[in-house]
Amino acid sequence: MTALHGVDLAVEEGEFVAVIGPSGCGKSTLFSIIGGLLDGYDGSVEIDGRPVVGPHRDIGMVFQEESTFPWRTALENVALPLQLAGVPKKEREDRARELIALVGLTGFEDARPAQLSGGMRQRISIARAFAAQPRIMLMDEPFGALDEQTRLLLCDKLLEICQAMKQTTLLITHNITEAVQMSDRVVVMSYRPGTIKSVIDIDLPRPRTSEALSSAAFGGYVGRIWHDLREEASKGMAAAEAGARKARA
Amino acid sequence: MADQAMSAPVPADPKALVRPPRPRAPGDPRVLAARVAAVVILAAIYETLSRSGLFYQGIIPSLVDIAAELVELLTSTEFYGHLAVTVFEVVCGVLLGGLVGLTLGINLAASRRAGDVLHPIFLWIAPTPKIVFLPIIMLLFGLDIEAKVAKASVSAFFPVFVASFAGARQVRPVLLNVMASLNASRAQTVRHVYLPAMTPVVIGAVRLALGVAIVGTLLAEIKMANAGLGFLIIQSYNFFRIPEMYAVLAITFTLALAANAGLDRLAERLRR
Amino acid sequence: MTLRPASRRAQNRLATWGVILALGVALQVMVETGALSRYVVSPPTEALGSLGELFVEDRLAQVFLLTLGMTFVAAACAIAVGVPLGLLLARVELLRRSFESWLGAAFSAPLVLLYPLFLVILGRGLGTLIVMGALVGIAPIALKTIEGARSIPPVLENVARSMNMTQGQRLRLLVIPAALPSVFAGVRIALIYILINIVAIDFLVSLGGLGSLVAATYDRYDMPAMYGSILFVILTSIAFFTLIEAGERWLTRR
Numbered sequence: 136m137t138a139l140h141g142v143d144l145a146v147e148e149g150e151f152v153a154v155i156g157p158s159g160c161g162k163s164t165l166f167s168i169i170g171g172l173l174d175g176y177d178g179s180v181e182i183d184g185r186p187v188v189g190p191h192r193d194i195g196m197v198f199q200e201e202s203t204f205p206w207r208t209a210l211e212n213v214a215l216p217l218q219l220a221g222v223p224k225k226e227r228e229d230r231a232r233e234l235i236a237l238v239g240l241t242g243f244e245d246a247r248p249a250q251l252s253g254g255m256r257q258r259i260s261i262a263r264a265f266a267a268q269p270r271i272m273l274m275d276e277p278f279g280a281l282d283e284q285t286r287l288l289l290c291d292k293l294l295e296i297c298q299a300m301k302q303t304t305l306l307i308t309h310n311i312t313e314a315v316q317m318s319d320r321v322v323v324m325s326y327r328p329g330t331i332k333s334v335i336d337i338d339l340p341r342p343r344t345s346e347a348l349s350s351a352a353f354g355g356y357v358g359r360i361w362h363d364l365r366e367e368a369s370k371g372m373a374a375a376e377a378g379a380r381k382a383r384a
Numbered sequence: 385m386a387d388q389a390m391s392a393p394v395p396a397d398p399k400a401l402v403r404p405p406r407p408r409a410p411g412d413p414r415v416l417a418a419r420v421a422a423v424v425i426l427a428a429i430y431e432t433l434s435r436s437g438l439f440y441q442g443i444i445p446s447l448v449d450i451a452a453e454l455v456e457l458l459t460s461t462e463f464y465g466h467l468a469v470t471v472f473e474v475v476c477g478v479l480l481g482g483l484v485g486l487t488l489g490i491n492l493a494a495s496r497r498a499g500d501v502l503h504p505i506f507l508w509i510a511p512t513p514k515i516v517f518l519p520i521i522m523l524l525f526g527l528d529i530e531a532k533v534a535k536a537s538v539s540a541f542f543p544v545f546v547a548s549f550a551g552a553r554q555v556r557p558v559l560l561n562v563m564a565s566l567n568a569s570r571a572q573t574v575r576h577v578y579l580p581a582m583t584p585v586v587i588g589a590v591r592l593a594l595g596v597a598i599v600g601t602l603l604a605e606i607k608m609a610n611a612g613l614g615f616l617i618i619q620s621y622n623f624f625r626i627p628e629m630y631a632v633l634a635i636t637f638t639l640a641l642a643a644n645a646g647l648d649r650l651a652e653r654l655r656r
Numbered sequence: 657m658t659l660r661p662a663s664r665r666a667q668n669r670l671a672t673w674g675v676i677l678a679l680g681v682a683l684q685v686m687v688e689t690g691a692l693s694r695y696v697v698s699p700p701t702e703a704l705g706s707l708g709e710l711f712v713e714d715r716l717a718q719v720f721l722l723t724l725g726m727t728f729v730a731a732a733c734a735i736a737v738g739v740p741l742g743l744l745l746a747r748v749e750l751l752r753r754s755f756e757s758w759l760g761a762a763f764s765a766p767l768v769l770l771y772p773l774f775l776v777i778l779g780r781g782l783g784t785l786i787v788m789g790a791l792v793g794i795a796p797i798a799l800k801t802i803e804g805a806r807s808i809p810p811v812l813e814n815v816a817r818s819m820n821m822t823q824g825q826r827l828r829l830l831v832i833p834a835a836l837p838s839v840f841a842g843v844r845i846a847l848i849y850i851l852i853n854i855v856a857i858d859f860l861v862s863l864g865g866l867g868s869l870v871a872a873t874y875d876r877y878d879m880p881a882m883y884g885s886i887l888f889v890i891l892t893s894i895a896f897f898t899l900i901e902a903g904e905r906w907l908t909r910r
Contacts, residue, residue: 170565171564171565172561172564172565190565190566190567191567192567194565195565196562196565198558198561198562200556200558201558202558202559202561202562204559204576204577204580206580206583207580215562215566215576216566218576219566219567219568219572219576263562267566412753414750415750415753415754418750418751418754418755419754419755419758422754422755439777443776443777444777497668500668501668501671501672501675502672502675504669504672505672505675505676508890508894509890511848511852511893511894511897512852512889512890512893512894513851513852513855513856513859513867513889513893514852515852515855515856515860516855516866516867516870516885516886516889516890517886518859519870519871519874519882519886520883520886522874523695523696524696592764595764595765595766598766599766599768599769602766602769603768603769603856603860606860607859607860614769617769617772618772621772621775621776626776629772629773629776630773633769633770633773636766636769637765637766637769640764640765641761641764641765644761644764644765
């Protein structure tokens, strides 16, 4: 079974690119390949024209699932990349405190993940990814498990951080609003085998707060993306139904 | 404004998240009474059997005689020499076998291919009576303390390996992916993910390893019959000093149960 | 190209046997070339070859059946004591709270060391083996029985009460069926411990089973036969536990 086929994507420095597609289109596979966690594919991942194999220092990853270490406090979680790099304790804790402030969790440094909500834990994971100061940030549906309101607020926050740091970001998502709100470009993927169906430049002014969600231009982009996505999403649904029917037979 | 909105859903004061210590449940006096009653009844039955004359003279010695032997043992330096030997062998065995089992278990679990191919071999040998390896150990190490440490290590290795492998395989893949994405080395991943995630599993395995190491060591001492508590047991058996045999057995059991309870207490403390 | 799970498992299983074979060949070479003394390690070919001699000269089949037979008899005794004990403790709350932890302690205690005691009381016979085996098996069976008997969903208890079941009926129709899976698990654990303990005691006291065989071949310094008998014990235990697991699966499927 081929997950991806003919995916040719280039991301410029400082760009925020969203990759959107129906469930099962291979977006998570793409995420793992770029992040260097999967091999056995045809093709290459290149940074500045140089091919990259395996996890790279320049790439930071934020995973979809819950990924905080339950036995570490919030501060220790965020400080992890620095600790692995050998940064001395005082320095890494100071830096971690800065990052925790950046994601709005000041005061919760000594809390354990079990004591925090899902949204807060995901913020910790994001702060941790930023701690490594990666040139490129890869995110796989970081807000997928959160409720809509928390998601919107966190998107604002994330955007704020990425804009301030001019962070090159590749965001995998299934949420059209999120994609339009955050990115410079949206890449629409087709159903399995996943390939790039269309690329849409989002020409909306920055900064893009949740207020921008109500503008007509915003709605227009959402409409365009849904138009391209709808066909693929239906294919996905049809395939799922066919599979369930076969299982019952 | 966004910051305020985000901290609202969860208590604003992080100190409120700290849980107060749980009070321990008070002991039930009826349970205590039942246990005391059980001990008294069993002691009474035993003593009756002992004095009844039903059994060949001396094979069920009176509790008084056993107590006397206990006092004699606990006041003899020779006894403590043997005790030290056994304790040394058990501790070395658990440390050696446990460390090897832990290291091998985690490393095999971490690599998909090697683990899948090699771990069944250990799994097959794990439930085998390890006593059958004693002759091989005696051939390789002789009849001294090294042999007994080897036997204890072999016994301790298997429960720790089996539990470590299973525990390591159950670590959530996303946590391993986080370490991979940060380019962590195997050693760093073991230290920062595997060990903390597996702590309860490992402690349970060490308790089991201690139990089997004690048995393995003592049986080896019985076979080789030159030093240790096992030697004392078989010597008192051979010379038909039955009350002494009962006394040594009583001490051995008490120590084994105490060690187990101690590890239990430690596990409780580490769990918090 | 990724292999389907079933064929990958088969491939792995083959590789495992390959490793074992390779180890055997390596040992053989080391002994043949003198890197390892053949008075310490027998060449695998000779060890395997000795099995024939063991069957004929040392009555391997009878020895094997004796050990297995003793294990099952001891297990039956352990069940006869352990299950009622477990049911009693599950029924009477005070007894459970007082003595369940004692059973736990008994399970982790080195009970096998009591064998000299029973040698003295019961003599050097199979009785000692059976009693020791049963002793070791009671605790896990009783503990698992308690666990199973207490796992009855409260709603079923209410159904039993609403139907005015007698104690006997409740025991027979509700408690025992509910506890059965746990009891089987306990019996499986007990069988493992019983076999290990019987072989161990037999090794030290020479009562005619597999343990004695290993000790005897060591004592007469017959290295190939010793390694052969050790190998046979390993194979026996593997076969034993595979069969127990299969039996348990079959029984719980009904």
